[in-house]
Structure formats: structure tokens, C-alpha cells
Amino acid sequence: MKKLLGTLGLATTLMFGGQAALAAEYPTKSVDMIVPFSAGGGNDTFVRAMQPMLEKRLGQSLVIRNIAGGGGAVGMSRAVASRPDGYTLLAASNAMLTLEAMGNVAFTHNDFDFIAKVVEEPYVIAARGDGPYQDLDALLEAARAGKAIKVGVSGVGSSAHIAAVAMANTTGVKFNIIPYPGGAETISAAMGGHIDAVVLGGSELRSVLQSERLKALAMTYDERSDSLPGVPTFKEEGHDLSLTVWRAIAAPKGLPEDVKQTWVAAIKDILDSGEYDQTAANLGTDVAPLYGEALDEFIENSAVTMNEAAGELAR
Amino acid sequence: MISGYLEGLGMVLQLGTLLAIAGGTFLGILMGALPGLTSAMAVALLLPVTFGMPPVMGIGMMLGALCGAGASGSIPAILLNIPGTPSSVATTFDGYPMAQKGEAGRALGLAIVASFVGGVASMIILSLLAPPIADFALRFGAAEYFSLSIFGLVIIASVAGKSLLKGMIAGLLGFFAATVGTDPITGVGRFTFNELSLLTGINLLPALIGLFAVSQVLKDAFEYDPNERLQASTHRIEGARPRFVETLQNWRALLAGILSGSVVGPVPGAGGSIASLVAYDQTRRFSKHPEKFGTGHGAGIVSVESANNALLGGALIPTLALGIPGEAATAVLLGGLLIQGITPGPMLFADQGGTIYGIFLAYLVANVFMLLIMCLGIKLFIRVLMVPRKQLLSAILVFCFIGVYGVDGDVFNLYLMLGFGILGYFLNRYDFGTAPVILGLILGPIAESNLRRGLQTFEGDWTPFFTRPISLAFLVVALGLLVLTLWQNYRANRSAPPGGAT
Amino acid sequence: MAQDIGKPVFDLILLVASATGFVMASQLPDVVVLGDLSPAFFPQLISALVFICAVPCLIRDTRQWLAARHTSASTTAPLSTDTSASPSAPQKASSAPQEAPATPSRGRRNTLQWLFVVAVSLAYIVMFEPLGYVISTTLFCLACVIGLWCIGGSHKGMTGAAMLKNIAGYAVYALVLAMAIYIVFTRVFQIPLPN
CATH class of the missing domain: 3.40.190.10 (Periplasmic binding protein-like II)
Structure with missing residues (x-):
């Protein structure tokens, strides 16, 4: 019977433990990170590689939720619909802009607050x-x-x-x-x-x-990159084309400023420490951090480029 | 090469590495035995854990998970008629009937040893022949994929139940379900009903779990009899031990499994799911007693399970030799390799470094651990049958639901699974069978997209499908098997009394 | 032999479904890229083939059913343990009159059990995210076990205390199972479940 009570107690803690203590400093409980693809893709690997480093800095565990389907549409829709309290974040990428450009989804990039761009290729x-x-x-x-x-x-x-x-x-x-x-x-x-x-x-x-x-x-970079030595850019070959595959951390619109700053600080710290460099390089990506207004501007520009490029494809 | 192996051996034979491999194998066995959870998830779960480890230790851990999950899929397939992955669908054909005869222990014993032998053999093939096999796999263009899928679709005739015609209908239903989603060539949405989850088509996993697991639970619920004695009382638990001798006696089946796993397994995107079915089909066709298959025949289990673990080695071939992962689990593994700073490719084999040999040996060790853990566990697994029926039913359903939910976190897939469960129940009840549906679902998109991709590549020309040698060979063999089946069917029909099975 | 009305009815459903599929496929936009077949080509081909294959099935199954109906008038069909030939049909979709099975009460009980499990599963899916994993799973297991127990008639003739004891046992089972799975999934497998 004691055991049973113990189990019940555990159940109650698990069910209700998360809702108390909103006043304390963020984060007070584990944070969900929605990866809108199945385990194993580029989007998944980039977050999983960062997971231990983020957990160390945030002092809470990061729970990676693979919500896949519809080429990322299902997971992103779920992120849009969740509360912007900083406990549900999204591992975003330009797949979001692709879906938007193809006209397959009800949300746009404006429904998100972008925290940080981490890597690109x-x-x-x-x-x-x-x-x-x-x-x-x-x-x-x-x-x-x-x-x-x-x-x-x-x-x-x-x-x-x-x-x-x-x-x-x-x-x-x-x-x-x-x-x-x-x-x-x-x-x-x-x-x-x-x-x-x-x-x-x-x-x-x-x-x-x-x-x-x-x-x-x-x-399609603007300039040559160390990760691909000897590969010319379209620009230097005389064609005006600049596109990147980027991966970022985003949240549903309306994220409190202090939460955003906590995350920016954590990611900045990781990227500045150089801890992530080797992993990113091994995965074939370049660390290319971008925060705040510069990031918003970058996303806006990418969206425009994607929309133009998709033009004839989208139906 | 010998010095390479010695160096590799030094990397593997360390307490930490051995523990990591054993841990990975254990986790793989656990996840592989639960319906819905996949080996890809097991490997992905280990990915962050391996970051801090030396390469052979980290990769060995992930290989252990692959190996364990590949083998343990047979446990629910045999005991409960529930395949956890597409590759253990064929295990149910003979494994479950054998368990029904009270010989679940024997079936498990055969499956475990066959998995082990298949795994070890494929490791040897991998280490010796990876580069040439990988180059062979590269010769598969759209035409070859199309012909391979046609060859695979002929297997429907083998797995169809009482009626060939109804088996064909079931296969076509699966094929139709596979056309749901964004058209692979033009991008037009087909039968998506504005449902986001259907944009990329019907997920294989919920369909599989629905058709096999949920339909089986519904059948059990229908038949549930409160006065029935516990099934396990008829089971001889002492019979539950690894069957080394009996497995080796089925050497033809073993060989068929290893060959098909090693040759079909490396074909990216297609091999993994059908290698075990090809092995089953071939073993049955060339057996002296084809009629015993499907009734609890040992050779059936041996061929499928050896193919199942041989295809892991097969799938590692393009992953390691070309950097091309064939399916989800090896894709995650590739991510792990890259993070470790190991670049797959021909150079990996040419370089004198011990790492690649360490990886081979780690895979071998993983197989040994798999054998050990499964042998220790075999008497425990069988106790699942002692759980009272109604409790077991509800527990299986819970595992199905959260397994499918856990993969993609999408509730829509749960509805899909229940729907396929109800469909599967009626398909079984009215003699259509569910195995052909899965074949249609897996092979259908390969056939359609590659036919159309081929026509696009050849600019509307049909002839390359018949003039390219590998493609032609598959088509000829497929046609031959089809004619053979129809002829046998015709003869069986003539000798059968009117009104009998067709 | 089998006098299951469900067989021909299922064939009929297949005929209707394949015809519907064909019509829906022909409404797909006709986009063709270089050398390609249209997106509608395969769905149309498949539904046509299903239709063609289903016709002989329907004819044969109807004949068998009629023949079995005839013979059953004189001889009672033995109750087979093999369910694929089980005489009672849980035909949810059909409102057609059911053949009287050999033991009507048992047939009805089987159908009830089947429908019950489907209904509880559906409820589980609906409540899974709103209620969270632990509550929904415990309730689901409890409902499954108690439902089968009641439909099976095992509770009859029990004293009130014995029944309570049984139900309490089932409750413990449901809770322990739900919690055990929760811990393994979230802690060992790191697979998040809804709270």
C-alpha cells in the first residue's frame, strides 16, 4: 500500500508539479523543443548536438519533441498554436519559408519570434x-x-x-x-x-x-567559405543568387523579452565559447549567429527571396 | 589489414567500450520489442550521449542499438502476432503459428540464433565486399528501382492467404493508400483533404501497427472468452532456449536470408523493408515442402530473421562506403559518424587507420551481446503469454498508441492507426490478408515514382526499362514467378473441390 | 460453411469505394512534366483494377452465402473455433439482417466486446492530449479490463465485496502499468508524453 501511495504521489507531482511557481526566474521547468521532423534529419541533429550545452546553461532539461509530418507543417503549426511562455520553442529552418512560399500552410514566419540563428549552409x-x-x-x-x-x-x-x-x-x-x-x-x-x-x-x-x-x-553563399574550400559562389561566376539553408531557434509570437534574452545569452555563450564549432563543422554547417533586429531582417529577406524563387512552382 | 584489425581490437576491448555496446544493445532490444518504437529512434536517442565518447565507443553503442532492435522485433511478432517493424512482418507468418502450437520457446530460440548468424555473416560480407557491393547499388537508377519493386510486388502472391484474387485486391488497396499525399513528381496534392498530416502521405508506421497489431487485438477482443484457461499453461517454458543446431540444419533458409539481406539491403530507400520478405518468398519457393510454410515451419522463421539482421550489415554498406544512408536508422548513424569526425566514403576503407576495423569488430561484439541478452531474456519474454488476456489486450493497445505517438507526436496518426486496425480486422476476417497491404504500401510508391521519374529522365522513352540489363533481369524473373504462381494456382484449383479455396 | 453476410457486403463496399476513388482521381489537376504520366494515372489504374477484381469476389461470396443459407436450414453449422469462419458477424457498417448464429448469446457478446474495444480506443485518442498521458491511459486500461470483465459476464454471481476487490485490483494494474510506461518512456527513452 505504501508503494501504491508512493506511485500516486509521484503521479500527482508529475501532473501538477509543472504549473506552480510562475514567479520564479525562467526557466523553472523543462523546456520543450519542437523539432518538426523525425529523428535523424539535419534539423534534429543540430538541436540534439546543442542539447547538453543548452541544458548546462539553462539549468533545466530540454525535451526534444519530434513532431513530424507534412514536410514540417505539422510541428510548426503545433508551435504556432502553443503558449508563448518560453516553454515551447521550435527548431526552425528555411523549410518554414518554403512551406509558406508554396502556400501549403496557414501560418507565416510573422507568427514566430526568432531568438537566434545558429548555423547555416x-x-x-x-x-x-x-x-x-x-x-x-x-x-x-x-x-x-x-x-x-x-x-x-x-x-x-x-x-x-x-x-x-x-x-x-x-x-x-x-x-x-x-x-x-x-x-x-x-x-x-x-x-x-x-x-x-x-x-x-x-x-x-x-x-x-x-x-x-x-x-x-x-x-549560393555571398562569399567563399572555409567549409567548402575551392568552391566558387554564384556571385563570382556572375549570377546574382544568394540563398542559404539556415537553422534557428524560434518561439511562437509574443515571447516575453526576458525569456528571449535568457536564450540569446545562453546561445551566445555556447557559440562564443567555441564548444559547438567542431560539431557544426563536422556536420558540414557553418556557425553563423544572428540575433535581434539583424535576425528579423535576415528572415524577412529570405522570405522574399524564397517567395520569388517559388513563384512558378507554387500552385 | 591485420594490423588494422589488431588496432581496432585494441579500441573495442576496453571496459568502457564494451559496456557502451552492451548498453546500446540492451536499449535497442527494449525499443525494438515495443510496437511502434523504431531502431532509428533508439539510435537518435543515443546520439547526444555519444558526443563525448571516442569514435569506436560511440559508434559501437549506436550499432548495438541497431542490432538489438533488429533482432527483438521478432519477440512480439512470434508471441502476439504483432510485428513492430516492416521487416518483421514475415516473422509472424510462421512464428505466430508455431507459438500457437505451444512452441513459442522454439520459435524464439530459432529467431535469436538466426538473427545472430545473419548479423555475423553480414558483418563479414561488409568488411570484405563493401566497396564493390556499394558500386553495384549505385547502378540502380529509376528503371532498376521500378523493376525491383515489380519483382517485390509478385511476392504478394506468396503472402496472400486463401485467395490469390483477394490478396491482389489487398495489395492494390495498399498501393492506393500510398498515392495519398503530395505527388512525388508534380507536387499536386492527392486525396489530402486539406489535412496537414497527409501532405507527406500516409505514414508507414501507423498503418503497419494498425493493420497488424490493432487488428489482432480487435480479433482477440472479439474472441475473448472469460472462461478460457490461460494460454501459457500449454506452453513449455523449458523449451525456451536458443536453437543452434536446428537453425543450422535450416542452412538453405539461413543462406537465402543472408544473401537477400546483403544484396537487397544495400539498395537505398527500398532494400530494408523488403529484404526479409524476399528471403521468405525465395525460401518457400525453393523448399521441398512449400505447403508447410505459414503453419509454423522453422525454415520460415530462420530465413526471415537471418535476413533481418543481415540487412543491417547490408544497409551499413552504402552508409560507410558511400556516405549514403539507406533508411532512417542508418541516416541517424551517419549523423553520429559525421559528428565524430569520421567521413564515410571509399577513403574510410582505404585508410590504414584502425577505426573502420574497430567499427566492424564493434558490430561483431554487438551481435554477441544481442545473442547473450536475448538468450538470458528468452524465458522472461515468454511469460508475456501468462498475462491474463484482458490485461494483455489493454497493455498492447497502450503500447501501440504511445509507440506511434512517440515517433511523430501527431495525434492524427493515432486515428489513422485505429482506422487501419478496423480495416485490417475485416481484411483478415474475409480472407484478404493484411501482409499484401503493407507490400503495396511500401512498394507502391517506389514503383510509381520510379516509373514516372524514369519517364522524366528518359524524356518519355519506355524502352530503357527493358533494355537496361539489371532492370530487364528483374522484370524477367518477376514475370517467370508470376506465371509459375498462376499455373500452380490453376492446378490447385482444378484439383480442389468446387466451392473450395481459390 | 461460412454464412457470414459480411463477406459479400465487404466486397460490395470495395466496389463502391473503388468507383469513388476513380471518380475522385479523375478530378485531380492534370499537371504533366516532361515525359511524365499524370498524377491521376496510378490512382485511376489501381481503382479500376480493384473494381475489376472485386466483381468476381462479390459473385462468389454471394453464391457461397446463399448456398450456406440453404443448407443451414437443414443442418446446424458447427461452431468453429477458427474465427475466420466464425458464423457471427460484427458488421458495424451494415444494417443488413444478421444470420442467426449457432449460439446467439455468444455471437452477440463477441460483437459487443469488439465494438466496446473500438469505442474505448477512440475515446482514448480523443482524450489523450487534453487529459494528458497518465490520466487517459489509466482510465483507458481500467475501462478496457472492467468492460471485458462485465461483458464476459464474470461479475455475475459475485458478492459486492468480491466485485469491489476485483475492481480495486484492476485499478492498481491500470495505474501501475501507466506509471511504469511513463517512467520508461520519459526517463529511459527520453520520449515526451503529453501531461
Whole structure:
């Protein structure tokens, strides 16, 4: 009977413990981090890698909730609908802007308060290492000569798909864009010579680029990056295209300022300490912190770019 | 190479590493045995834990989770007719009937040893042949994927129950369900009814758990008889021990499992789910007693379970040799490798460093731990059958619900699961069967998207599907099997009394 | 043999469903990219095939059902332990008159048990997030066990005290199961459950 009482007691604590003590300093209980994709994707790994560091600084545990479905739409909708009390946050990425641009969801990026951008990576167009297209010009030349260049992307209507359309538009050529279900399938199709090129995020391509099975032709950063040595940008090749895959921490609109500052301080501390650098580099991403107004401006600009690029794709 | 193995051995044979592998294996076994929880989740859960560890220790822990989850899926499949993952669907075909005969211990004993042998064999194949097999897998373009899926769909004939026609209908229903969601080529929404959760289609997991687990619980609820004696009293618990000799006696089945796991397993995006079904199908076709399959035949269990763990080694081939993960669990593992600073690719094998050999050996050790833990646990697992029926029913349902909820945290999937459970109940009751539905659901999208992707790639030309050698080979074999099945069916029909099964 | 009205009824449902599927598929927007088949192609093909395959099934099952109805007039169908041929049909969807099973009370009890479990499961899903995991799961397990216990008729002939004792036992089971799963999921697996 004592045991039973103990269990009951535990149950009560678990059920009601969280609601007391609102007055104390944030955070007073564990914080939910919604990852709008299944475990194992880039969005999931970036938060999980940060989890121990964040927990140490916040003094509370961070609970990662994978709420997947609809290409991120389900988890993001859930985040929008939750209370902006700082106990439900979202691992955001440009997938949010993609969904918005494709017109599939009821929310926009304006329904969120962005806390910090953490990492980013460029979109990379790559072709087979021993294939005929060793640089961007060769590929574009062939396309202009009337060859239907087959470009694989991961997922129809995905951000990579939009990026590929944007690349075709800015360079003024036509690609035969072939959507694959995921990055792995796209890469293996390119390595097997079934398609001519791929457009993917840099992190997905990292290991195949290192093994030289695929060669990066160009990428969408404004400037060259240490993470992809020797890869030219579209800008320096004379095409005005700037897009990044970014990952950030966001909250539903209306987050109290002190909560926001607690988080900004924690993330700043982690990124400044250099603790996260190696992990980010190993994952093929660049630490690119951005906070406050600069971040809001960045998100706004990305949204505009995505909307323009998606233009003809969105129906 | 020998010095590499010695160096690797030094990394593995450390108390911390061994403990980490054992812990990972235990967690994998626990999560694999619960319906709904997946090996991908087990690996993802370990990911943050491995950050501070040396590479072989961290990777070994995750490999342990993969290995444990791969083997323990057989426990609910055998005892309760509930496969926790698509790859243990075929375990239910013979495992459950054998358990029904009071030989659950024997079925588990066979499954455990077959898993172990399959795992070890695939590790050997992985270490020797990874680069060439990986290059073979790269030759799969849209045409080859399409033909592979057609070859897989012919298996429906093997897993269809009493009626071939009804089995085909069930397969088509699964295929239709697979078309729900955003069209993979044009992006048009199909049958999504403005439901966000359906944008990316019907999730395989809730469908699987619904069709097999929930439908089985509904059947049990229907048949529930308060006066029934406990089922376990008829079970011989002392028979619950690993069956080394009997497993090895089924060497053909074992070989079929290992081969199909190692060859079909590495094909990204397709292999994992069908390797065990291919193994079952082939073992049955070339058996001297095909009629015994489905009635609790040992060879059926052995082929499926050896394939199940061999495909893990198979799936590791493209992951390690090319940096291309075949499905979710190896994708998480790849993330772990990258965080550890290990870059997969041909260089990983060419480099003289001991790490890759350490990883192979860690995988071997994980298999040994899996065998040990499962052997120790076997008498415990079987006690599940001693739980009174009505309590067991409710507990299984709870596990199904929170397992499916835990993966994606989406309540919609729970409704979907219940719906598929009710559908599955009637499909079983009226002789359609549920296994073909799952085949349709898995293979349907591969067939459709690759046919259309192929047409897009070949600019509207159909001929490459028949002129590319691998593609042609699959189509010819599929056609041959189909004709064979129809002929056997026709003969069986003629000899059967009128009004009998078709 | 089987005189389950559900069999032909299910075939009929398949016919209607596949026809509906075909019509819905043909309303899909017709977008075609280079060399591609339309998005409607496969759904239409599949529903057409289901329709074609379901027709012979319907004919055969109806015939068998009619034949079984005929013979059952003279001989009583033995109650098979194999449920796939079980004579009573829990046909939720159909309002068609049910064949009288060999033991009517048992048939009705089975159907009731089936419907009960479906209903409680549905309630569980609805209440899962609003009530939180612990409360909803405890209630669900308790309802399942007590419901089957009552429908099964085991409570009949028990004294009030014995019944209470039984119910208390079930309550302990439900709570312990719910708590044990909660702890394993949230602590060991780190999988969050709704509070």
C-alpha cells in the first residue's frame, strides 16, 4: 500500500508539479523543443548536438519533441498554436519559408519570434567527379546548347527544389528538374550517372564531396567559405543568387523579452565559447549567429527571396 | 589489414567500450520489442550521449542499438502476432503459428540464433565486399528501382492467404493508400483533404501497427472468452532456449536470408523493408515442402530473421562506403559518424587507420551481446503469454498508441492507426490478408515514382526499362514467378473441390 | 460453411469505394512534366483494377452465402473455433439482417466486446492530449479490463465485496502499468508524453 501511495504521489507531482511557481526566474521547468521532423534529419541533429550545452546553461532539461509530418507543417503549426511562455520553442529552418512560399500552410514566419540563428549552409550544385561537367560554365554551356540537363533535388516542392529553380532562372537556362524522395537517393542517382547534377544543402553533400565522387560546381553563399574550400559562389561566376539553408531557434509570437534574452545569452555563450564549432563543422554547417533586429531582417529577406524563387512552382 | 584489425581490437576491448555496446544493445532490444518504437529512434536517442565518447565507443553503442532492435522485433511478432517493424512482418507468418502450437520457446530460440548468424555473416560480407557491393547499388537508377519493386510486388502472391484474387485486391488497396499525399513528381496534392498530416502521405508506421497489431487485438477482443484457461499453461517454458543446431540444419533458409539481406539491403530507400520478405518468398519457393510454410515451419522463421539482421550489415554498406544512408536508422548513424569526425566514403576503407576495423569488430561484439541478452531474456519474454488476456489486450493497445505517438507526436496518426486496425480486422476476417497491404504500401510508391521519374529522365522513352540489363533481369524473373504462381494456382484449383479455396 | 453476410457486403463496399476513388482521381489537376504520366494515372489504374477484381469476389461470396443459407436450414453449422469462419458477424457498417448464429448469446457478446474495444480506443485518442498521458491511459486500461470483465459476464454471481476487490485490483494494474510506461518512456527513452 505504501508503494501504491508512493506511485500516486509521484503521479500527482508529475501532473501538477509543472504549473506552480510562475514567479520564479525562467526557466523553472523543462523546456520543450519542437523539432518538426523525425529523428535523424539535419534539423534534429543540430538541436540534439546543442542539447547538453543548452541544458548546462539553462539549468533545466530540454525535451526534444519530434513532431513530424507534412514536410514540417505539422510541428510548426503545433508551435504556432502553443503558449508563448518560453516553454515551447521550435527548431526552425528555411523549410518554414518554403512551406509558406508554396502556400501549403496557414501560418507565416510573422507568427514566430526568432531568438537566434545558429548555423547555416549553402545550396550546392554538384556533378559527378569524373563526369563531363567540371565547372558551372561547362554545365550551363551544355544546357544552352539544347541538352536537357537532368538535375536531381530532394523532394518535390522542397527548399532544394526551389533553389534549383532559382539557379535555372538566374543563370537563364532550363533544367530538367527531377525530384527524389530524399538526399541519399538524389546523391546515389548522381553518383551512378543517372542524372547530370544535384542541388542539395552543403551538409548532405559533405562526405561525397570529400571523397571526390561528386564535385561542387558552385554554391549560393555571398562569399567563399572555409567549409567548402575551392568552391566558387554564384556571385563570382556572375549570377546574382544568394540563398542559404539556415537553422534557428524560434518561439511562437509574443515571447516575453526576458525569456528571449535568457536564450540569446545562453546561445551566445555556447557559440562564443567555441564548444559547438567542431560539431557544426563536422556536420558540414557553418556557425553563423544572428540575433535581434539583424535576425528579423535576415528572415524577412529570405522570405522574399524564397517567395520569388517559388513563384512558378507554387500552385 | 591485420594490423588494422589488431588496432581496432585494441579500441573495442576496453571496459568502457564494451559496456557502451552492451548498453546500446540492451536499449535497442527494449525499443525494438515495443510496437511502434523504431531502431532509428533508439539510435537518435543515443546520439547526444555519444558526443563525448571516442569514435569506436560511440559508434559501437549506436550499432548495438541497431542490432538489438533488429533482432527483438521478432519477440512480439512470434508471441502476439504483432510485428513492430516492416521487416518483421514475415516473422509472424510462421512464428505466430508455431507459438500457437505451444512452441513459442522454439520459435524464439530459432529467431535469436538466426538473427545472430545473419548479423555475423553480414558483418563479414561488409568488411570484405563493401566497396564493390556499394558500386553495384549505385547502378540502380529509376528503371532498376521500378523493376525491383515489380519483382517485390509478385511476392504478394506468396503472402496472400486463401485467395490469390483477394490478396491482389489487398495489395492494390495498399498501393492506393500510398498515392495519398503530395505527388512525388508534380507536387499536386492527392486525396489530402486539406489535412496537414497527409501532405507527406500516409505514414508507414501507423498503418503497419494498425493493420497488424490493432487488428489482432480487435480479433482477440472479439474472441475473448472469460472462461478460457490461460494460454501459457500449454506452453513449455523449458523449451525456451536458443536453437543452434536446428537453425543450422535450416542452412538453405539461413543462406537465402543472408544473401537477400546483403544484396537487397544495400539498395537505398527500398532494400530494408523488403529484404526479409524476399528471403521468405525465395525460401518457400525453393523448399521441398512449400505447403508447410505459414503453419509454423522453422525454415520460415530462420530465413526471415537471418535476413533481418543481415540487412543491417547490408544497409551499413552504402552508409560507410558511400556516405549514403539507406533508411532512417542508418541516416541517424551517419549523423553520429559525421559528428565524430569520421567521413564515410571509399577513403574510410582505404585508410590504414584502425577505426573502420574497430567499427566492424564493434558490430561483431554487438551481435554477441544481442545473442547473450536475448538468450538470458528468452524465458522472461515468454511469460508475456501468462498475462491474463484482458490485461494483455489493454497493455498492447497502450503500447501501440504511445509507440506511434512517440515517433511523430501527431495525434492524427493515432486515428489513422485505429482506422487501419478496423480495416485490417475485416481484411483478415474475409480472407484478404493484411501482409499484401503493407507490400503495396511500401512498394507502391517506389514503383510509381520510379516509373514516372524514369519517364522524366528518359524524356518519355519506355524502352530503357527493358533494355537496361539489371532492370530487364528483374522484370524477367518477376514475370517467370508470376506465371509459375498462376499455373500452380490453376492446378490447385482444378484439383480442389468446387466451392473450395481459390 | 461460412454464412457470414459480411463477406459479400465487404466486397460490395470495395466496389463502391473503388468507383469513388476513380471518380475522385479523375478530378485531380492534370499537371504533366516532361515525359511524365499524370498524377491521376496510378490512382485511376489501381481503382479500376480493384473494381475489376472485386466483381468476381462479390459473385462468389454471394453464391457461397446463399448456398450456406440453404443448407443451414437443414443442418446446424458447427461452431468453429477458427474465427475466420466464425458464423457471427460484427458488421458495424451494415444494417443488413444478421444470420442467426449457432449460439446467439455468444455471437452477440463477441460483437459487443469488439465494438466496446473500438469505442474505448477512440475515446482514448480523443482524450489523450487534453487529459494528458497518465490520466487517459489509466482510465483507458481500467475501462478496457472492467468492460471485458462485465461483458464476459464474470461479475455475475459475485458478492459486492468480491466485485469491489476485483475492481480495486484492476485499478492498481491500470495505474501501475501507466506509471511504469511513463517512467520508461520519459526517463529511459527520453520520449515526451503529453501531461
